Amino acid sequence: MxxxxxxxxxxxxxxxxxxxxxxxxxxxxxxxxxxxxxxxxxxxxxxxxxxxxxxxxxxxxxxxxxxxxSRTMGKSATLSSEKDHIPWLDAERKKGWTYWNRYSQYMETHIPWTALDALDAGTDEILSQLEDPKRKGHWDRRGLVVGHVQSGKTSNYTGLICKAADAGYKIIIVLAGLHNNLRAQTQIRLDEGFLGYATIPNAAELPAAGVGEIDTDMSVRPNAATNRGEKGDFNTATANTMNISPEQKPWLFVVKKNKTVLERLLYWIRNHVTDQVDLETGRKLVTNLPLMMIDDESDHGSVDTGEDVVDEFGNPDLEHEPKTINGLIRSILNHFSRKAYVGYTATPFANIFIHSRGETQQHGPDLFPAAFITSLAAPSNYIGPGRVFGSASSTPENLPLVRSLSDSEFHEWMPRQHKNGYQPRWKGQSQVPDSLAESIRAFVYACSVRKLRGQGNQHSSMLVHVTRYTSVQKNVLYQVEEYVRDLKGRYTRAIELEELEAFMRTEYENTFSRGMLSIRSALVEGETLEDFSWQDIRGVLPDVLSDIRVREINGTAKDALDYNDNETTGLKVIAIGGDKLARGLTLEGLCTSYFLRTTRMYDTLMQMGRWFGYRDGYLDVCRLYTSHEMVEWFGHIADASEELRQEFDNMVAAGANPKQFGLRVKSHSVLTVTSRAKMKSARPMLITYSGDLLQTIVFSNHKNEISSNFIATDRFLSALGPSTDLNNQHFIPKGQKWNGHLWRNVAATDVVSFLRAYRTHPASFRIMSALIADFIEEMNKDGELTAWTIALIGKDSGPDDKHRAVGGFSVNMLQRRRTTEHADRYSIKTLISPRDQAIDLTEPEWQAALDLSQKTWRQDTDRNEGRELPSEPRGPQIRHVLGKGLPEKGIKARRERGLLMLYLLDPDGSGIPELRDADPIVAWAISFPSSPSEKTVSNETYVANSIEWGRLNDWVD
Structure with a gap:
């Protein structure tokens, strides 16, 4: 076309x-x-x-x-503080807006109207949390917008910028990552969505672009202080020639989080923009130009990682010296009397770890989102970690979308620990490993299918991310280029082609094409995606191979401009990179990823997931090649993120503020691994399990250790005495039937003894039975978690029934196959069924938890919420009701009640030959009611000095 x-x-x-x-x-x-x-x-x-x-x-x-x-949109939610805020945004203020109206018209051709309506409503919600730019005096609003990785945050803040400019914000600063390529990419997006012209450096005329082709009125064009070029960041030459006044159109600055750039911008503001001096402090102030600052990837580079921002009494250290980037951002804000700061991120952990009282005289308050936190929901066509890897409440089938690699498939070529200058070798040769070659062929098939579907002029990309060292990336680049060159030569010149073609035909027909069918069945809705025979693929292969380019992503602006330069023909690129690919940079039309980095930080790992996003028309040809370990970690991340989002929803329903949510996140039991500097915690981490669900999903695969845990469980249940049938609960919804046993009012000492006798696997980083026992004992001091409900839960009857007795009580064993192969452990995806946490609730409690589940339902597809309201209560809402109660409905809190759920897993059903005829594998889950108690336990497990932490994360040679 x-x-x-x-x-x-x-x-x-x-x-x-x-x-x-x-x-x-x-x-x-x-x-x-x-x-x-x-x-x-x-x-x-x-x-x-x-x-x-x-x-x-x-x-x-x-x-x-x-x-x-067919697309649907989830519902966003906001926690807010009304302190020093005057509501202002209404229909009257929105009349005659120019920038938003043309951006809305521009986006009509890019997204469904449901998404456009949601964008309109969502940006209204965020803008309303900011202050009216026409309000006089001093005001300061700082907020955070949390989206999903690659879910359209740029579109959201572009819409927000348009509306803010319409409302009267005059200076708009966008902090666009740490590297040139992301800054240039962001500039291009804002050229199209806000400025309306292409900011080409040194051009005699700046051609219309995006919204400028819809609205050709030159008089409304905003001013640009930066451009899309390699050296387009804010520079001294620009600073010396720029003068602005309140009557002018808004100014846009798209700048890197770079010391030199931010110092230059701060100097210009101090010397060319300020119009008053604060008589008390002597600080120069801008009082006539309201500022809005957008901080893209606000958890990266912006957070102050210094120590002791407050004293032991919680008072801010006014002489504290923040880290450079954080200090410069805050100083820029501190020179404006009227300002709004909005951070955008998909991984908010570091932002919420910011101390809410951090402040200095020179830099002003820290960047904690004290005014609001908005959680954006994803539309139904978004593909994120929840749908790819599943979560605790939803386990996808083993889709061919993810190809889980064993160490033997890549470790010889790229060991986890390698040094700068390492020369990768496979089978003694400087060549790609078989698994990477397979992924490159998968990309070729994907490009071929897309070409046959009429998408040949759209961008198609492949990501290869295996090392942080640029010298090693260059070696990978040469090997990938050589493999692509070999494929291209054979198909274009028919040299030694017969054997290769026969192999690729079999691979396409038996593996790739069948995988397309499976992915469509599980994940694709509202689309009819055509299949093609090998003969069809074969017909376009030479052209496809000729179009593929292999590029190294090294942080230059040109990397971001390539897509724009090939807009009409579609770029087909294999991008080799490391840290420059890790954050923010969008790989257009990403089809295939080969990803081996093993960082253990949640936020970094999530941001490295460039494959999340929208794949309309070609999801079935997408493939991710990654290690077994990475698959497990992304599953943990999906669970951690979902638990926090559920807690966020509960707090929104309760009318809480951002500070209260921040306190909850800081002690969240699953967030035990993120940047230690960002957490400012060189000491043992303090953890609470209140309001959490814990479930064992990692077990030993040694028979003697399995037997030891079985004996501990046998001893525990034997001492409990007679049970009641699990169907004898306080309330069971109509149609439900249970298999198992129930005990009520079990002493906490019995549960603690069991947990101390049971040995959790060392790889189970979240579930540490001894630490959980410590926590229960601490809560007992406040009279909480003293009377336990114990449930021994069996599988529903079926053709594969296998009953075993433990403690004298027979139960039908669960069948759970291992998710990945490990030499030292047996791992499963999830243990419990969604209904299990509702065991032994009273009918009013069950109904109250269901009501809250429906009230907090966001219709967010990536959270596996489905399109229909929940018909049974969800775990976080159950734990919330038990911990808080609902006095208005006569429901008292039951914080003394903990729920321990026990299961027996069939070793023969594990898929591990060594476990045949072993004792049943004991698995358990604990549901803790939420609590206002500040009781915590000290987790020594993750205390590591910088050398050890660096070694784990590839920072240290």
Missing amino acids: TNSNAKIFESLLSMAQTLLKHRAETTQKPITPEMISQILDDLSGNALTKDMFAVVERDSLHNELIRRS
């Missing part, structure tokens, strides 16, 4: 989408394929638009409209 035809397609798409939305609203009927056909009939018969159908495919329009109409 030519560029002009693409614009005609987008115009028709926008018109059809608007007409569909209007018809659906006026008829109060859902959009159907028939309704879409009627709209297209109307347009094709209209004298003004019928000629447009001669250059576009009607079927493509029809399919795209079906896809868009």
